[in-house]
Amino acid sequence: MLDKNGIAKRIAREVKDGYYVNLGIGIPTLVANFVRDDISVEFQSENGVLGMGPFPFEGDEDADIINAGKQTITTLPGASFFDSALSFGMIRGKHVDLTILGAMEVAENGDIANWKIPGKMVKGMGGAMDLVASAENIIVAMMHTNRAGESKLLKRCTLPLTGVGCVKKIVTNLAVLEVTSEGFKLLERAPGVTVDDIVNATEGKLIVEKEIPEMKI
Amino acid sequence: MINKTVSNVQEALKGVADGMTFMLGGFGLCGIPENAIAELVRLGIKDITCISNNAGVDDFGLGLLLQKHQIKKMISSYVGENDEFERQMLSGELEVELTPQGTLAEKCRAAQAGFPAFYTPAGYGTEVAKGKETREFDGKMYVLEPAFKADFSFVKAWKGDEAGNLIFKGTARNFNPCMCGAAKITVAEVEELLPAGSLDPNQVHIPGIFVQRIFQGEKFEKRIEQRTVRTKK
Numbered sequence: 001m002l003d004k005n006g007i008a009k010r011i012a013r014e015v016k017d018g019y020y021v022n023l024g025i026g027i028p029t030l031v032a033n034f035v036r037d038d039i040s041v042e043f044q045s046e047n048g049v050l051g052m053g054p055f056p057f058e059g060d061e062d063a064d065i066i067n068a069g070k071q072t073i074t075t076l077p078g079a080s081f082f083d084s085a086l087s088f089g090m091i092r093g094k095h096v097d098l099t100i101l102g103a104m105e106v107a108e109n110g111d112i113a114n115w116k117i118p119g120k121m122v123k124g125m126g127g128a129m130d131l132v133a134s135a136e137n138i139i140v141a142m143m144h145t146n147r148a149g150e151s152k153l154l155k156r157c158t159l160p161l162t163g164v165g166c167v168k169k170i171v172t173n174l175a176v177l178e179v180t181s182e183g184f185k186l187l188e189r190a191p192g193v194t195v196d197d198i199v200n201a202t203e204g205k206l207i208v209e210k211e212i213p214e215m216k217i
Numbered sequence: 218m219i220n221k222t223v224s225n226v227q228e229a230l231k232g233v234a235d236g237m238t239f240m241l242g243g244f245g246l247c248g249i250p251e252n253a254i255a256e257l258v259r260l261g262i263k264d265i266t267c268i269s270n271n272a273g274v275d276d277f278g279l280g281l282l283l284q285k286h287q288i289k290k291m292i293s294s295y296v297g298e299n300d301e302f303e304r305q306m307l308s309g310e311l312e313v314e315l316t317p318q319g320t321l322a323e324k325c326r327a328a329q330a331g332f333p334a335f336y337t338p339a340g341y342g343t344e345v346a347k348g349k350e351t352r353e354f355d356g357k358m359y360v361l362e363p364a365f366k367a368d369f370s371f372v373k374a375w376k377g378d379e380a381g382n383l384i385f386k387g388t389a390r391n392f393n394p395c396m397c398g399a400a401k402i403t404v405a406e407v408e409e410l411l412p413a414g415s416l417d418p419n420q421v422h423i424p425g426i427f428v429q430r431i432f433q434g435e436k437f438e439k440r441i442e443q444r445t446v447r448t449k450k
Contacts, residue, residue, distance in 0.1 A: 045388075046319075047245075047247070047391055048391050049388050054447060056446055056447070057446060057449050058448060059446075060446075061441065061445075063246075063389075063440065064375075064388065064389040065387040065388055066245065066247050066388050066443070068244075070245040070246070070298075070442040070443045071443040071444075071445040072441060072444055072446065081387055083322075083390050083393070083394040083395055084244070084318070084321075084322035085322040085326040085394075087319075088318065088319025091319060092339070122303075122313075123296060124293060124297070124315045125317055126294050126318050127294065129320075129343065129345065130317045130339040133338035133339045161342060163343065164342035164343070
Protein backbone atom coordinates (compact mmCIF):
# COMPACT_ATOMS: atom_id res chain seq x y z
CA MET A 1 0.00 0.00 0.00
CA LEU A 2 1.25 3.50 -0.83
CA ASP A 3 1.32 6.58 1.36
CA LYS A 4 0.69 10.07 -0.03
CA ASN A 5 4.29 10.44 -1.16
CA GLY A 6 4.08 7.04 -2.85
CA ILE A 7 1.02 8.12 -4.82
CA ALA A 8 2.82 11.32 -5.84
CA LYS A 9 5.91 9.31 -6.85
CA ARG A 10 3.87 7.01 -9.09
CA ILE A 11 2.05 9.96 -10.72
CA ALA A 12 5.39 11.69 -11.34
CA ARG A 13 6.12 8.88 -13.84
CA GLU A 14 3.17 10.14 -15.94
CA VAL A 15 4.84 13.52 -16.35
CA LYS A 16 6.63 13.59 -19.70
CA ASP A 17 9.36 15.76 -21.18
CA GLY A 18 7.97 19.07 -22.49
CA TYR A 19 4.79 18.99 -20.43
CA TYR A 20 3.07 22.01 -18.89
CA VAL A 21 1.42 20.67 -15.75
CA ASN A 22 -1.19 22.05 -13.34
CA LEU A 23 -1.03 20.57 -9.86
CA GLY A 24 -3.97 20.75 -7.48
CA ILE A 25 -3.74 21.21 -3.72
CA GLY A 26 -2.84 18.22 -1.48
CA ILE A 27 -1.20 15.05 -2.84
CA PRO A 28 -0.85 16.60 -6.36
CA THR A 29 1.45 19.32 -4.98
CA LEU A 30 3.87 16.58 -3.85
CA VAL A 31 4.27 15.33 -7.44
CA ALA A 32 6.68 18.20 -8.19
CA ASN A 33 9.16 16.68 -5.70
CA PHE A 34 9.45 13.42 -7.67
CA VAL A 35 9.62 14.49 -11.33
CA ARG A 36 12.85 13.25 -12.96
CA ASP A 37 15.39 16.01 -13.27
CA ASP A 38 16.55 14.94 -16.73
CA ILE A 39 13.28 16.12 -18.33
CA SER A 40 11.96 19.65 -18.93
CA VAL A 41 8.63 20.37 -17.26
CA GLU A 42 6.90 23.63 -16.27
CA PHE A 43 4.37 23.85 -13.47
CA GLN A 44 1.43 26.22 -13.88
CA SER A 45 -0.43 27.65 -10.95
CA GLU A 46 -3.82 29.08 -11.88
CA ASN A 47 -3.38 32.24 -9.83
CA GLY A 48 -0.98 33.37 -12.53
CA VAL A 49 2.44 31.78 -12.74
CA LEU A 50 4.15 29.39 -15.11
CA GLY A 51 7.55 28.01 -14.17
CA MET A 52 6.92 27.58 -10.47
CA GLY A 53 9.92 26.63 -8.36
CA PRO A 54 10.38 25.31 -4.82
CA PHE A 55 9.54 27.16 -1.59
CA PRO A 56 11.82 30.14 -0.90
CA PHE A 57 14.65 30.00 1.62
CA GLU A 58 13.75 31.51 4.95
CA GLY A 59 13.88 35.29 4.69
CA ASP A 60 13.44 35.29 0.90
CA GLU A 61 9.65 34.87 0.94
CA ASP A 62 7.73 37.47 -1.06
CA ALA A 63 4.05 38.22 -0.30
CA ASP A 64 3.55 38.96 -4.02
CA ILE A 65 4.70 35.50 -5.20
CA ILE A 66 2.40 32.68 -4.13
CA ASN A 67 0.83 29.53 -5.59
CA ALA A 68 -2.87 28.61 -5.78
CA GLY A 69 -2.62 27.19 -2.25
CA LYS A 70 -1.57 30.70 -1.13
CA GLN A 71 1.87 29.36 -0.18
CA THR A 72 4.97 31.45 -0.78
CA ILE A 73 6.96 30.08 -3.74
CA THR A 74 9.84 30.91 -6.05
CA THR A 75 10.09 30.97 -9.83
CA LEU A 76 12.58 29.19 -12.09
CA PRO A 77 14.46 30.62 -15.10
CA GLY A 78 11.95 31.01 -17.95
CA ALA A 79 9.02 31.68 -15.62
CA SER A 80 6.23 34.16 -16.38
CA PHE A 81 3.39 35.89 -14.55
CA PHE A 82 -0.06 36.64 -16.01
CA ASP A 83 -3.57 37.60 -15.02
CA SER A 84 -6.39 35.21 -14.08
CA ALA A 85 -8.26 35.49 -17.40
CA LEU A 86 -5.12 34.57 -19.36
CA SER A 87 -4.36 31.80 -16.88
CA PHE A 88 -7.71 30.16 -17.48
CA GLY A 89 -7.29 30.83 -21.19
CA MET A 90 -4.27 28.50 -20.97
CA ILE A 91 -6.41 25.93 -19.21
CA ARG A 92 -9.62 26.24 -21.25
CA GLY A 93 -7.65 26.53 -24.49
CA LYS A 94 -5.99 23.15 -23.76
CA HIS A 95 -2.46 24.53 -23.65
CA VAL A 96 -1.79 22.79 -20.34
CA ASP A 97 -0.82 19.16 -21.05
CA LEU A 98 -1.64 17.49 -17.77
CA THR A 99 -3.88 18.27 -14.81
CA ILE A 100 -3.42 16.39 -11.54
CA LEU A 101 -6.02 16.91 -8.84
CA GLY A 102 -7.57 15.35 -5.77
CA ALA A 103 -11.12 14.05 -5.46
CA MET A 104 -13.70 12.99 -2.87
CA GLU A 105 -15.43 10.67 -5.36
CA VAL A 106 -14.91 9.42 -8.91
CA ALA A 107 -17.56 7.49 -10.83
CA GLU A 108 -17.00 4.68 -13.33
CA ASN A 109 -18.16 7.03 -16.12
CA GLY A 110 -15.41 9.55 -15.28
CA ASP A 111 -17.56 11.99 -13.26
CA ILE A 112 -15.72 13.68 -10.40
CA ALA A 113 -16.86 15.33 -7.17
CA ASN A 114 -14.37 17.32 -5.10
CA TRP A 115 -15.80 20.68 -4.04
CA LYS A 116 -18.78 20.41 -1.75
CA ILE A 117 -20.33 18.26 0.97
CA PRO A 118 -23.86 19.67 1.37
CA GLY A 119 -24.46 20.95 4.90
CA LYS A 120 -20.86 20.18 5.96
CA MET A 121 -18.26 21.72 3.77
CA VAL A 122 -18.82 24.51 1.27
CA LYS A 123 -15.51 26.13 0.45
CA GLY A 124 -16.04 26.51 -3.26
CA MET A 125 -14.70 24.97 -6.43
CA GLY A 126 -11.84 27.40 -7.03
CA GLY A 127 -10.45 26.52 -10.46
CA ALA A 128 -11.38 22.83 -10.38
CA MET A 129 -14.47 23.08 -12.60
CA ASP A 130 -12.57 24.97 -15.29
CA LEU A 131 -9.69 22.49 -15.12
CA VAL A 132 -11.76 19.31 -15.38
CA ALA A 133 -14.06 20.70 -18.07
CA SER A 134 -11.19 21.47 -20.42
CA ALA A 135 -8.13 19.35 -19.72
CA GLU A 136 -7.62 16.41 -22.09
CA ASN A 137 -5.39 14.58 -19.67
CA ILE A 138 -6.65 14.46 -16.08
CA ILE A 139 -5.14 12.25 -13.40
CA VAL A 140 -6.86 11.98 -10.03
CA ALA A 141 -4.68 11.43 -6.97
CA MET A 142 -6.57 10.13 -3.96
CA MET A 143 -6.96 7.45 -1.32
CA HIS A 144 -8.99 4.47 -2.57
CA THR A 145 -11.40 4.67 0.38
CA ASN A 146 -12.55 7.43 2.74
CA ARG A 147 -11.89 7.58 6.49
CA ALA A 148 -14.96 5.43 7.14
CA GLY A 149 -13.46 2.78 4.85
CA GLU A 150 -16.02 3.35 2.08
CA SER A 151 -14.97 3.23 -1.56
CA LYS A 152 -14.35 6.53 -3.34
CA LEU A 153 -14.55 4.78 -6.75
CA LEU A 154 -18.28 4.57 -7.29
CA LYS A 155 -20.93 3.58 -9.82
CA ARG A 156 -22.31 7.11 -9.55
CA CYS A 157 -21.06 10.07 -7.52
CA THR A 158 -23.27 10.94 -4.55
CA LEU A 159 -21.79 14.43 -3.91
CA PRO A 160 -22.38 17.50 -6.10
CA LEU A 161 -20.33 17.09 -9.28
CA THR A 162 -17.30 19.12 -10.30
CA GLY A 163 -17.33 17.78 -13.86
CA VAL A 164 -18.88 15.06 -15.98
CA GLY A 165 -17.11 12.22 -17.81
CA CYS A 166 -13.70 13.85 -17.56
CA VAL A 167 -11.37 11.69 -15.45
CA LYS A 168 -9.03 9.48 -17.49
CA LYS A 169 -6.73 7.96 -14.92
CA ILE A 170 -6.74 7.44 -11.14
CA VAL A 171 -3.78 6.69 -8.89
CA THR A 172 -4.71 5.62 -5.37
CA ASN A 173 -2.88 4.07 -2.42
CA LEU A 174 -3.93 0.66 -3.82
CA ALA A 175 -3.91 0.87 -7.60
CA VAL A 176 -3.57 2.61 -10.94
CA LEU A 177 -6.84 2.56 -12.88
CA GLU A 178 -7.98 3.83 -16.24
CA VAL A 179 -11.52 5.10 -16.78
CA THR A 180 -12.97 3.35 -19.84
CA SER A 181 -16.44 3.27 -21.39
CA GLU A 182 -16.87 -0.11 -19.64
CA GLY A 183 -15.80 1.06 -16.16
CA PHE A 184 -12.60 1.24 -14.08
CA LYS A 185 -9.89 -0.84 -15.76
CA LEU A 186 -7.25 -2.05 -13.30
CA LEU A 187 -3.76 -1.39 -14.66
CA GLU A 188 -1.40 -1.82 -11.72
CA ARG A 189 -1.40 -2.91 -8.07
CA ALA A 190 0.46 -1.08 -5.32
CA PRO A 191 3.28 -3.08 -3.67
CA GLY A 192 1.85 -5.66 -1.26
CA VAL A 193 -1.73 -5.20 -2.47
CA THR A 194 -3.69 -8.06 -4.04
CA VAL A 195 -6.31 -7.85 -6.78
CA ASP A 196 -8.87 -8.99 -4.20
CA ASP A 197 -7.97 -6.04 -1.94
CA ILE A 198 -8.71 -3.69 -4.84
CA VAL A 199 -11.93 -5.52 -5.80
CA ASN A 200 -13.15 -5.20 -2.20
CA ALA A 201 -12.32 -1.47 -2.04
CA THR A 202 -13.98 -0.58 -5.35
CA GLU A 203 -17.75 -0.04 -5.51
CA GLY A 204 -17.91 0.89 -9.21
CA LYS A 205 -17.47 -1.64 -12.01
CA LEU A 206 -13.90 -2.93 -11.99
CA ILE A 207 -12.41 -4.61 -15.05
CA VAL A 208 -9.59 -7.05 -14.29
CA GLU A 209 -7.92 -8.57 -17.33
CA LYS A 210 -5.23 -11.27 -16.99
CA GLU A 211 -2.27 -10.68 -14.69
CA ILE A 212 -2.12 -7.26 -13.00
CA PRO A 213 1.48 -6.11 -12.59
CA GLU A 214 2.80 -4.47 -9.45
CA MET A 215 3.58 -0.76 -9.78
CA LYS A 216 7.13 0.35 -10.46
CA ILE A 217 7.94 3.40 -8.38
CA MET B 218 -2.04 63.31 -20.90
CA ILE B 219 -5.30 62.90 -19.04
CA ASN B 220 -4.51 63.06 -15.35
CA LYS B 221 -6.29 60.39 -13.28
CA THR B 222 -4.67 61.08 -9.93
CA VAL B 223 -6.68 61.78 -6.83
CA SER B 224 -4.98 62.86 -3.63
CA ASN B 225 -6.16 60.17 -1.25
CA VAL B 226 -8.42 57.18 -0.65
CA GLN B 227 -11.32 59.38 0.51
CA GLU B 228 -11.39 61.17 -2.82
CA ALA B 229 -10.88 57.91 -4.70
CA LEU B 230 -13.98 56.35 -3.17
CA LYS B 231 -16.28 59.33 -3.70
CA GLY B 232 -19.71 58.11 -4.79
CA VAL B 233 -19.73 54.67 -3.15
CA ALA B 234 -23.11 54.00 -1.56
CA ASP B 235 -25.24 51.36 0.15
CA GLY B 236 -26.45 48.55 -2.09
CA MET B 237 -23.73 48.91 -4.73
CA THR B 238 -21.80 46.11 -6.45
CA PHE B 239 -18.01 46.19 -6.21
CA MET B 240 -15.27 44.20 -7.90
CA LEU B 241 -12.17 43.71 -5.75
CA GLY B 242 -8.90 42.34 -7.10
CA GLY B 243 -6.69 39.83 -5.33
CA PHE B 244 -6.11 36.11 -4.87
CA GLY B 245 -6.25 35.17 -1.21
CA LEU B 246 -4.59 38.16 0.43
CA CYS B 247 -2.18 38.64 -2.48
CA GLY B 248 -2.76 41.83 -4.47
CA ILE B 249 -5.87 43.00 -2.63
CA PRO B 250 -6.82 46.70 -2.56
CA GLU B 251 -6.05 47.11 1.15
CA ASN B 252 -6.56 50.87 1.26
CA ALA B 253 -9.95 50.80 -0.48
CA ILE B 254 -11.15 48.02 1.83
CA ALA B 255 -10.09 50.00 4.92
CA GLU B 256 -11.97 53.04 3.64
CA LEU B 257 -15.12 50.99 2.89
CA VAL B 258 -14.97 49.76 6.49
CA ARG B 259 -14.57 53.35 7.75
CA LEU B 260 -17.46 54.62 5.61
CA GLY B 261 -19.65 51.84 6.99
CA ILE B 262 -21.74 51.48 3.82
CA LYS B 263 -24.06 48.49 3.89
CA ASP B 264 -25.75 45.85 1.71
CA ILE B 265 -22.89 45.67 -0.73
CA THR B 266 -22.29 42.89 -3.25
CA CYS B 267 -18.63 41.94 -3.62
CA ILE B 268 -17.19 40.19 -6.65
CA SER B 269 -13.85 38.83 -5.48
CA ASN B 270 -12.13 35.46 -5.90
CA ASN B 271 -11.91 34.96 -2.12
CA ALA B 272 -13.39 36.52 0.99
CA GLY B 273 -10.23 37.31 2.93
CA VAL B 274 -9.45 35.87 6.36
CA ASP B 275 -11.24 36.65 9.61
CA ASP B 276 -9.25 39.77 10.43
CA PHE B 277 -7.91 40.96 7.09
CA GLY B 278 -9.04 41.69 3.55
CA LEU B 279 -12.77 41.33 2.92
CA GLY B 280 -13.02 39.65 6.33
CA LEU B 281 -12.96 43.18 7.77
CA LEU B 282 -16.16 44.07 5.88
CA LEU B 283 -17.76 40.75 6.88
CA GLN B 284 -17.04 41.43 10.55
CA LYS B 285 -19.05 44.66 10.29
CA HIS B 286 -21.87 42.91 8.38
CA GLN B 287 -21.48 45.31 5.46
CA ILE B 288 -21.64 42.61 2.78
CA LYS B 289 -25.01 41.33 1.58
CA LYS B 290 -23.72 39.05 -1.14
CA MET B 291 -20.38 37.51 -2.14
CA ILE B 292 -19.58 36.25 -5.62
CA SER B 293 -16.40 34.15 -5.32
CA SER B 294 -14.78 30.88 -6.39
CA TYR B 295 -13.25 29.83 -3.06
CA VAL B 296 -14.23 30.95 0.42
CA GLY B 297 -12.35 28.67 2.84
CA GLU B 298 -10.02 30.13 5.47
CA ASN B 299 -12.70 32.38 6.97
CA ASP B 300 -14.79 31.21 9.97
CA GLU B 301 -16.95 34.34 10.16
CA PHE B 302 -17.80 33.92 6.48
CA GLU B 303 -18.85 30.32 7.03
CA ARG B 304 -20.96 31.29 10.04
CA GLN B 305 -22.80 34.05 8.14
CA MET B 306 -23.30 31.80 5.11
CA LEU B 307 -24.69 28.84 7.10
CA SER B 308 -26.98 31.12 9.15
CA GLY B 309 -28.32 32.68 5.95
CA GLU B 310 -27.16 36.23 6.81
CA LEU B 311 -24.88 36.24 3.79
CA GLU B 312 -25.84 35.33 0.24
CA VAL B 313 -23.08 33.47 -1.62
CA GLU B 314 -22.77 32.76 -5.32
CA LEU B 315 -19.93 30.32 -5.97
CA THR B 316 -18.53 30.61 -9.49
CA PRO B 317 -15.74 28.61 -11.14
CA GLN B 318 -12.54 30.65 -11.00
CA GLY B 319 -11.97 30.86 -14.75
CA THR B 320 -15.60 31.83 -15.28
CA LEU B 321 -15.26 34.51 -12.59
CA ALA B 322 -12.21 35.97 -14.34
CA GLU B 323 -13.87 35.84 -17.75
CA LYS B 324 -17.09 37.48 -16.47
CA CYS B 325 -14.87 40.40 -15.42
CA ARG B 326 -12.96 40.42 -18.68
CA ALA B 327 -16.19 40.21 -20.71
CA ALA B 328 -17.48 43.32 -18.90
CA GLN B 329 -14.16 45.05 -19.62
CA ALA B 330 -14.12 44.04 -23.29
CA GLY B 331 -17.79 44.63 -24.17
CA PHE B 332 -19.06 41.07 -24.41
CA PRO B 333 -22.55 40.60 -22.89
CA ALA B 334 -21.95 36.89 -22.30
CA PHE B 335 -19.79 33.94 -23.36
CA TYR B 336 -19.91 30.14 -23.51
CA THR B 337 -17.65 28.12 -21.24
CA PRO B 338 -17.36 24.35 -20.69
CA ALA B 339 -16.74 24.91 -16.94
CA GLY B 340 -19.58 23.71 -14.75
CA TYR B 341 -21.53 21.92 -17.46
CA GLY B 342 -23.52 19.06 -15.88
CA THR B 343 -23.06 20.50 -12.36
CA GLU B 344 -25.28 22.62 -10.12
CA VAL B 345 -23.43 25.73 -11.36
CA ALA B 346 -25.15 25.32 -14.74
CA LYS B 347 -28.65 24.96 -13.29
CA GLY B 348 -31.15 27.24 -15.04
CA LYS B 349 -28.53 28.47 -17.51
CA GLU B 350 -28.65 28.19 -21.27
CA THR B 351 -26.41 25.44 -22.65
CA ARG B 352 -25.29 24.81 -26.20
CA GLU B 353 -23.27 22.28 -28.15
CA PHE B 354 -20.27 23.28 -30.23
CA ASP B 355 -18.32 20.56 -32.10
CA GLY B 356 -19.82 17.83 -29.94
CA LYS B 357 -18.99 19.43 -26.58
CA MET B 358 -21.45 21.14 -24.23
CA TYR B 359 -21.01 24.71 -22.99
CA VAL B 360 -22.79 26.98 -20.49
CA LEU B 361 -23.75 30.57 -21.28
CA GLU B 362 -22.41 32.95 -18.62
CA PRO B 363 -23.26 36.68 -18.59
CA ALA B 364 -20.70 39.44 -18.03
CA PHE B 365 -20.65 41.05 -14.59
CA LYS B 366 -22.18 44.48 -14.00
CA ALA B 367 -20.60 46.53 -11.24
CA ASP B 368 -20.51 50.08 -9.92
CA PHE B 369 -16.86 50.22 -8.84
CA SER B 370 -13.73 48.14 -9.41
CA PHE B 371 -11.07 48.39 -6.73
CA VAL B 372 -7.71 47.17 -7.93
CA LYS B 373 -4.17 47.18 -6.59
CA ALA B 374 -1.06 47.60 -8.73
CA TRP B 375 2.65 47.82 -8.01
CA LYS B 376 3.45 50.93 -10.02
CA GLY B 377 1.21 53.42 -11.74
CA ASP B 378 1.53 56.82 -13.36
CA GLU B 379 -0.62 59.95 -13.42
CA ALA B 380 -2.24 58.78 -16.65
CA GLY B 381 -3.59 55.68 -14.84
CA ASN B 382 -1.21 53.23 -16.55
CA LEU B 383 -0.55 50.22 -14.34
CA ILE B 384 2.17 47.64 -13.81
CA PHE B 385 1.59 44.66 -11.52
CA LYS B 386 4.10 42.52 -9.66
CA GLY B 387 4.31 38.73 -9.46
CA THR B 388 1.12 36.83 -8.71
CA ALA B 389 -0.35 40.01 -7.14
CA ARG B 390 -1.53 40.60 -10.71
CA ASN B 391 -4.25 37.88 -10.64
CA PHE B 392 -7.77 39.34 -11.07
CA ASN B 393 -6.68 42.99 -10.95
CA PRO B 394 -6.12 43.54 -14.70
CA CYS B 395 -9.38 41.74 -15.60
CA MET B 396 -11.34 44.10 -13.33
CA CYS B 397 -9.91 47.33 -14.77
CA GLY B 398 -12.60 49.01 -16.85
CA ALA B 399 -15.08 46.26 -15.96
CA ALA B 400 -17.16 48.52 -13.68
CA LYS B 401 -18.57 52.02 -14.15
CA ILE B 402 -15.62 53.46 -12.20
CA THR B 403 -12.22 51.79 -11.71
CA VAL B 404 -10.14 52.91 -8.76
CA ALA B 405 -6.49 51.82 -8.69
CA GLU B 406 -4.30 52.02 -5.61
CA VAL B 407 -0.57 51.70 -6.22
CA GLU B 408 2.54 51.19 -4.13
CA GLU B 409 4.36 53.77 -6.20
CA LEU B 410 2.66 56.60 -8.09
CA LEU B 411 4.95 58.16 -10.68
CA PRO B 412 4.80 61.19 -13.00
CA ALA B 413 3.60 60.53 -16.55
CA GLY B 414 6.55 59.49 -18.68
CA SER B 415 8.21 57.47 -15.91
CA LEU B 416 6.85 54.12 -17.07
CA ASP B 417 8.15 52.50 -20.24
CA PRO B 418 5.03 52.19 -22.48
CA ASN B 419 6.34 48.75 -23.54
CA GLN B 420 6.04 47.52 -19.98
CA VAL B 421 2.54 48.82 -19.15
CA HIS B 422 0.13 45.97 -18.28
CA ILE B 423 -3.08 48.02 -18.18
CA PRO B 424 -3.44 51.26 -20.15
CA GLY B 425 -4.87 54.25 -18.28
CA ILE B 426 -8.03 54.29 -20.41
CA PHE B 427 -9.37 51.51 -18.15
CA VAL B 428 -8.72 53.49 -14.95
CA GLN B 429 -10.73 56.52 -13.77
CA ARG B 430 -8.97 57.27 -10.47
CA ILE B 431 -5.48 56.41 -9.26
CA PHE B 432 -3.91 57.11 -5.88
CA GLN B 433 -0.82 56.30 -3.88
CA GLY B 434 -1.81 53.79 -1.20
CA GLU B 435 -0.94 55.07 2.24
CA LYS B 436 0.01 51.68 3.65
CA PHE B 437 0.36 48.13 2.33
CA GLU B 438 0.60 45.43 4.95
CA LYS B 439 0.84 42.63 2.32
CA ARG B 440 0.08 39.88 4.77
CA ILE B 441 1.23 36.35 3.84
CA GLU B 442 -1.46 33.70 4.22
CA GLN B 443 0.72 30.55 4.11
CA ARG B 444 4.36 31.23 4.82
CA THR B 445 6.19 28.23 3.37
CA VAL B 446 9.99 28.11 3.32
CA ARG B 447 12.81 25.61 3.01
CA THR B 448 15.96 25.66 5.07
CA LYS B 449 19.39 26.20 3.59
CA LYS B 450 21.53 23.10 3.65
